[in-house]
Amino acid sequence: MRRKIQGRSFFSQKKTWGRRLRSYLLVLIGALVFIYGGIFLWPVVPSQTNTQEALLYKVKISPQSSLGSIAQQLQEQGLSTPVLPFQVSARALFVGSKLKPGTYLLPTGASLGKILLQIARGDRVRESIAIIPGMTIWQLRALVDSHPALIHQTKGISSKALLQSLNLTYPGDEGIFFPDTYVFDPDEPDINIYRRASVAMQKQLLQAWDQKDPGSPLKTPYELLILSSIIEKETGRSSDRGLVAAVFLNRLNQGMKLQTDPTVIYGIGKGFDGNLRKADLRKDSPYNTYMNKGLPPTPIAMPSKESLMAAVRPAQSKALYFVAKGDGTSHFSQTLGEHESAVDRYQRKLAPKSK
Structure with missing residues (x-):
């Protein structure tokens, strides 16, 4: 009789604990529903906006x-x-x-x-700024200075101060920022854009330098940067880039003057009115490649990756001259006589001389 009572007591106790467990689970589920319901039902964002977007x-x-x-x-x-x-x-x-x-x-x-x-x-607002191949440093500085989403820490500082802020030792700040689109958070310091762009250019420059032909007249990565910037400004169509590079490298190898208008224009500076005159070609300037042999002292623009690669892997050509044809392409010549005929045809619009 005692065993039977004990058995009933055991099963009764088990049922009691089962009911309590179910109660605890229901309370826990209710609490979770309450908590998660509150998290997703409790409004925390005001109905009044602080932006121009209404919602x-x-x-x-x-x-x-x-x-x-x-x-x-x-x-x-x-x-x-x-x-x-x-x-x-x-x-x-x-x-x-x-x-x-x-x-x-x-x-x-x-x-x-x-x-x-x-x-x-991380579904947040993002801003961007685009450095375009061929852009000059003063165009880039103006672009960065006018961007409304940046904190302007570099506005008005000198080129030397900008280079010091970036821990760079280049002769100038022209050409050292890689053309690309840089995405950033609003209210980011503008120095971060310059830093990212300079690091990107250094990476691209060294990668190109590693592929340079041993017989190239270029002696340093900075010379490669200078030549690439000239190629960038002289190329009207990307398919001509390798041939433009070949002309300049052939001239450097033969000790000829580069005689390229974009360097003269760069030397004139912001005051250039779009009309390059003969008097400009006779003004002595470090950037006047009609009067001085070799490369100018600094780049004249921000070169693209394609221009960097063209300078180290030019087209196989003996051309020493080229002239714009008016359709974005150029005519390339090996001799001065051929070049003068091309100038008559494409620039002066003269009929070819009869033989």
């Missing part, structure tokens, strides 16, 4: 911010994000260590859960 609210999160710091930053910018609920919600969604800095456009009236997931994805 978006702009906020910024600083780099290397902790969860508590992010919550405080968002509060200071008008969001309802108390630190403790923010931290608990971020960890409940498993994004506590994934929140990324940057500028965000948040939907007005959005819940805490929605903005946490957006910030964890």
Whole structure:
């Protein structure tokens, strides 16, 4: 009889624990529903916007911010994000260590859960600036100085000061920034654009230098940069790039003057009015390659990767002259007589002389 009572007591106790476990699970599920429901139903973004977009609210999160710091930053910018609920919600969604800095456009009236997931994805505002092949340094400086999304730390500083800020020792700042589109966060210091572009150019320059023909007259990577910039300015169509390079390299090998207009124009500077006169060709200047042999002292523009490669791997040609044909291409000649005939035909529009 005693064993039977004990048996009933055991099974009764098991049923009691089962009921308690189910109750605990229901409470836990209810709590989770309440927490997650609150995270995704509790609006934290104001309905009034601080941007021109009617349905978006702009906020910024600083780099290397902790969860508590992010919550405080968002509060200071008008969001309802108390630190403790923010931290608990971020960890409940498993994004506590994934929140990324940057500028965000948040939907007005959005819940805490929605903005946490957006910030964890890094779905933020991005800006860009494009350095175009053939652009000069003063054009680039003006472009960077006028970009509204950059913090202008370099505006008005000298070329020497800019190079010092970048820890570079080039003779000048012309040609040392690689043409490309650079994407950045709003309110980024402009020096970062110059730094990224100079690092990219150094990488491309050294890669090209490693492929240089041993017989090339170019003695240093900087000379390669100078010649590439001239090729960039002299090439009307990309298919001519290798032949343009060949002409200049042939002239350097033979000790001839380069006699290229873009270097003279660069020497005139910002005051060039678009009309290159004979008097300009007779003015002595380090950039006047009609009067001086060899390369000018610095690049004259930002060369593309294609121009860098053309300077180290030119077309196989003995041409020493070329003239623009008027359609973007050039006519290449090995002799002065052939060149003068091409000038008559394409520049002076004279009929070919009868033999």
